[in-house]
Amino acid sequence: MVKRNRNIARLRAAYLFPEIARLRREFAGLHPNAKIISMGVGNTTEPILHHIVAGLTEGARRLGRAETYSGYADEGLAELRERISSVYYKNAFGIDEIFISDGSKCDIGRLQTLFGPDVNVAVQDPSYPVYVDGSVVVGAAGSDGGASQSAGYSGVSYLPCTPENNYFPDLSKIKNDSVIYFCSPNNPTGATADRHQLSALVDAALRTGSIIVYDAAYSDYIRNPALPRTIYEIPDADKCAIEVNSFSKSAGFTGVRLGWSVVPKDLYFAGGESVNADWSRLTATIFNGASNIAQYGGLAALDGEGQSEIREMTDFYLENAGLIRGALKALKITCAGGDNSPYIWAHFPGRASWDVFAELLEKHYIVTTPGSGFGPAGESFIRFSAFGSRAGIEEACERLTKG
Amino acid sequence: MVKRNRNIARLRAAYLFPEIARLRREFAGLHPNAKIISMGVGNTTEPILHHIVAGLTEGARRLGRAETYSGYADEGLAELRERISSVYYKNAFGIDEIFISDGSKCDIGRLQTLFGPDVNVAVQDPSYPVYVDGSVVVGAAGSDGGASQSAGYSGVSYLPCTPENNYFPDLSKIKNDSVIYFCSPNNPTGATADRHQLSALVDAALRTGSIIVYDAAYSDYIRNPALPRTIYEIPDADKCAIEVNSFSKSAGFTGVRLGWSVVPKDLYFAGGESVNADWSRLTATIFNGASNIAQYGGLAALDGEGQSEIREMTDFYLENAGLIRGALKALKITCAGGDNSPYIWAHFPGRASWDVFAELLEKHYIVTTPGSGFGPAGESFIRFSAFGSRAGIEEACERLTKG
Numbered sequence: 001m002v003k004r005n006r007n008i009a010r011l012r013a014a015y016l017f018p019e020i021a022r023l024r025r026e027f028a029g030l031h032p033n034a035k036i037i038s039m040g041v042g043n044t045t046e047p048i049l050h051h052i053v054a055g056l057t058e059g060a061r062r063l064g065r066a067e068t069y070s071g072y073a074d075e076g077l078a079e080l081r082e083r084i085s086s087v088y089y090k091n092a093f094g095i096d097e098i099f100i101s102d103g104s105k106c107d108i109g110r111l112q113t114l115f116g117p118d119v120n121v122a123v124q125d126p127s128y129p130v131y132v133d134g135s136v137v138v139g140a141a142g143s144d145g146g147a148s149q150s151a152g153y154s155g156v157s158y159l160p161c162t163p164e165n166n167y168f169p170d171l172s173k174i175k176n177d178s179v180i181y182f183c184s185p186n187n188p189t190g191a192t193a194d195r196h197q198l199s200a201l202v203d204a205a206l207r208t209g210s211i212i213v214y215d216a217a218y219s220d221y222i223r224n225p226a227l228p229r230t231i232y233e234i235p236d237a238d239k240c241a242i243e244v245n246s247f248s249k250s251a252g253f254t255g256v257r258l259g260w261s262v263v264p265k266d267l268y269f270a271g272g273e274s275v276n277a278d279w280s281r282l283t284a285t286i287f288n289g290a291s292n293i294a295q296y297g298g299l300a301a302l303d304g305e306g307q308s309e310i311r312e313m314t315d316f317y318l319e320n321a322g323l324i325r326g327a328l329k330a331l332k333i334t335c336a337g338g339d340n341s342p343y344i345w346a347h348f349p350g351r352a353s354w355d356v357f358a359e360l361l362e363k364h365y366i367v368t369t370p371g372s373g374f375g376p377a378g379e380s381f382i383r384f385s386a387f388g389s390r391a392g393i394e395e396a397c398e399r400l401t402k403g
Numbered sequence: 404m405v406k407r408n409r410n411i412a413r414l415r416a417a418y419l420f421p422e423i424a425r426l427r428r429e430f431a432g433l434h435p436n437a438k439i440i441s442m443g444v445g446n447t448t449e450p451i452l453h454h455i456v457a458g459l460t461e462g463a464r465r466l467g468r469a470e471t472y473s474g475y476a477d478e479g480l481a482e483l484r485e486r487i488s489s490v491y492y493k494n495a496f497g498i499d500e501i502f503i504s505d506g507s508k509c510d511i512g513r514l515q516t517l518f519g520p521d522v523n524v525a526v527q528d529p530s531y532p533v534y535v536d537g538s539v540v541v542g543a544a545g546s547d548g549g550a551s552q553s554a555g556y557s558g559v560s561y562l563p564c565t566p567e568n569n570y571f572p573d574l575s576k577i578k579n580d581s582v583i584y585f586c587s588p589n590n591p592t593g594a595t596a597d598r599h600q601l602s603a604l605v606d607a608a609l610r611t612g613s614i615i616v617y618d619a620a621y622s623d624y625i626r627n628p629a630l631p632r633t634i635y636e637i638p639d640a641d642k643c644a645i646e647v648n649s650f651s652k653s654a655g656f657t658g659v660r661l662g663w664s665v666v667p668k669d670l671y672f673a674g675g676e677s678v679n680a681d682w683s684r685l686t687a688t689i690f691n692g693a694s695n696i697a698q699y700g701g702l703a704a705l706d707g708e709g710q711s712e713i714r715e716m717t718d719f720y721l722e723n724a725g726l727i728r729g730a731l732k733a734l735k736i737t738c739a740g741g742d743n744s745p746y747i748w749a750h751f752p753g754r755a756s757w758d759v760f761a762e763l764l765e766k767h768y769i770v771t772t773p774g775s776g777f778g779p780a781g782e783s784f785i786r787f788s789a790f791g792s793r794a795g796i797e798e799a800c801e802r803l804t805k806g
Contacts, residue, residue: 001580001612001671001672001673002518002522002580002581002582002612002613002672002673003516003522003580003615003672003673003674004672004673004674004676004681005518005521006521008517008520008684008685009676010521010686011688013684015684015687015688017687018687023728041475043474043475044474045472045474046469046472047466047467047468047469047472048466048467048472049467050467051463053463053466053467054462054697056463056466057460057463057464059463059697060456060459060463060700061456061460063451063456063459063655063658063659064450064451064452064453064456065450066449068451069448069449069450069655069656070658071446071447071448071657071658072444072446072657072658073658074421080497081620098636099668102505102660102691103691103708105689105690105691106689106690106691108689109516109688109689109690110558112689113512113516113540114408114411114539115405115408116408116410116411116542117404117542118406118408119406119417127574129688130688130689133688133689134688134689136514137688137689138516138541139519139520146749162701172785177404177405177406178405180404180712191784209404209405210405211405213690213761216766230533237704252466252472253692254474254475254637255466255473255475255476255694255695255696256466256472256694256695256696257505257692257693257694268404269404269405269406269407270404270406270407271406271407273407277407278411281411281414281416281417281418281504282411282540284418284420284421285414285418285512285532285533285536285537286508286511286512286515286533286536286537286661287508287509287538288505288506288509288538290660290694291505291658291659291660291693291694291696292658292659293459293463293658293694293696293697294694294696297463324535333477334635348791349644392625400440
């Protein structure tokens with residue numbers, strides 16, 4: 001009989017977020033009258049704003065008319081790729097360097113398939129689960145079990161991001177020839193790297209012959225104008241970095257599914273082979289592009305009116321984040337993030353993340369995400385997500401501060 | 404520096420369909436006045452019909468209203484999964500056995516990641532490129548180069564489907580513990596397996612401890628009521644088969660991106676581990692679900708009115724197929740398919756597929772797909788696709804028959 005894939009067997013039993021959903025359901029079953037508020041999964045809650053919805057609706061209608069019907073769009077509508085290059089990268093990239101995707105997580109999974117099993121992996125610790133879990137799946141994380149929730153994988157270099165280093169890691173731990181996953185504004189810590197830090201990251205990648213997979217999914221939350229919004233603001237990043245980004249958190253597209261990746265033509269493998277060419281070949285082989293409807297929504301999100309709506313939407317969630325920060329501050333809980341990011345990373349020294357998670361659920365009916373689910377250095381932290389209705393966030397803050 | 408993935412290096416340089424698109428562009432550049440007709444890629448051309456478009460449009464509008472907004476849907480809307488189980492499987496499967504995807508090709512790529520490098524692979528020859536190419540990508544196709552267009556990969560058992568065996572392969576060539584990719588109605592041959600043949604396939608899978616990945620993407624084209632529309636019409640198929648399917652070719656969703664996979668709970672790996680559980684874990688890790696908008700279109704496609712529209716759409720393309728068959732018959736060219744399938748598989752004995760492809764393009768300005776692109780046994784065949792406007796297909800047939 002067909003054997004179970006030994007790489008899949010090395011994954012922890014449950015992916016973090018379905019596990020949290022399961023615990024929530026279990027709790028709700030036992031306490032049917034509890035009014036649970038979710039500050040757990042980073043799932044957007046507010047309706048998409050008018051102009052962008054009109055783009056989506058028109059995208060759907062176009063498919064019903066002979067003169068505007070379209071089928072496979074594969075690497076994406078040229079107009080959308082042009083507009084992304086213009087809005088996010090000052091036209092620094094050609095449209096054949098911008099690939100439309102159905103979201104960052106999916107593209108990161110495909111990038112892991114692109115790189116395959118024989119690379120070193122480095123991640124910020126804590127980090128978004130797909131960097132490590134997806135590396136395990138393709139056999140790039142070493143051959144040990146990783147069964148314990150808090151233990152790391154031997155093939156992964158974990159770069160701790162802690163209050164002590166102000167959430168920017170010691171880059172000297174990066175091995176040669178690594179794929180470095182780096183997320184800024186960071187999920188889960190909410191920390192946002194500055195120009196000096198990102199220059200050091202690019203230097204480290206060039207020095208070690210590594211490729212950065214830069215996850216900029218929260219770049220539209222950056223409010224401090226001094227902070228880079230893309231890795232390509234750093235000179236030579238196009239020689240060592242792929243950037244993934246998404247409309248999920250900026251335009252409320254978590255359910256729409258639309259993102260993109262930038263794979264520069266100046267990026268090469270050790271033997272001089274083009275990374276862009278391999279990515280193009282791979283995505284043609286196992287992917288068929290994002291929904292055309294979503295892409296028309298993306299076009300609307302990138303014109304003047306759409307950009308105003310993105311600003312309005314991200315402002316709203318950042319105001320939520322401010323309320324959460326305020327409540328935690330009132331409780332004298334130290335936290336990071338929430339200023340240029342929708343996540344607040346709260347420290348509960350000496351306590352296990354899952355214990356704090358359970359306490360918040362049982363005492364306040366609030367669902368959060370335990371920091372240890374994001375990696376060993378996340379232990380004793382809790383991630384609060386600012387994605388929620390204003391009334392829900394206010395109620396949660398009141399429950400927290402009332403104790 | 405990061406080394407190129409040796410599995411990707413083993414792929415032929417170009418994926419079949421982008422290569423054909425490139426040749427078409429090249430020809431169009433040299434002959435700007437040639438009115439080229441595409442019978443190449445299986446890309447739908449007709450607008451989506453009224454009721455289903457209304458479902459898509461409403462799906463978009465829902466995202467703009469607070470009371471109907473939704474974010475991540477992951478394994479899919481429960482109502483859509485229920486309706487698929489009801490319409491396609493007489494409710495034989497629970498919703499936790501039906502996973503909504505962004506299309507068959509994408510799900511096949513993820514299934515290959517699920518099975519990993521250490522399985523044997525068997526494919527119908529010729530077959531849809533992703534079965535072999537995707538196996539190469541995950542390292543399951545052996546360690547040779549496969550650089551030549553017509554040579555196969557050593558780790559793949561090719562099961563020739565030829566006029567001599569009426570396009571149903573010799574199953575005794577399947578090795579133990581294989582993943583068997585089987586497509587019916589077949590792309591590219593158009594052949595549709597009958598109940599007796601599919602029973603033999605299920606028997607072979609059970610005997611060899613293999614798992615069938617049954618690609619039923621064209622099942623809505625089956626008109627002969629005696630032919631099974633799903634592998635699960637065969638007893639015990641739920642113990643050895645995964646079925647993938649799609650709205651692409653039935654509802655015109657090639658650009659919308661919506662499909663599903665059935666992963667039965669009775670399917671196990673050698674060690675007794677649940678395939679369903681691993682699939683659920685994998686898709687949660689590297690996938691975020693199909694667009695909610697597409698899913699509302701899918702719901703519309705599965706009610707009474709939607710089913711009528713699917714019938715109308717597939718009837719239209721089958722009529723195109725009938726015209727193509729008629730033209731080829733008039734030319735005394737032997738062909739298969741086109742009756743329960745939108746593809747016609749035409750035989751040009753003694754000639755190379757790419758030569759016939761070039762002749763059809765140069766002489767008639769018609770783009771087709773060379774059979775050898777689908778595998779070694781496709782040599783000397785040409786695939787004609789019935790996806791096209793009526794006027795285009797009629798014009799193409801006239802050009803062919805006028806010589």
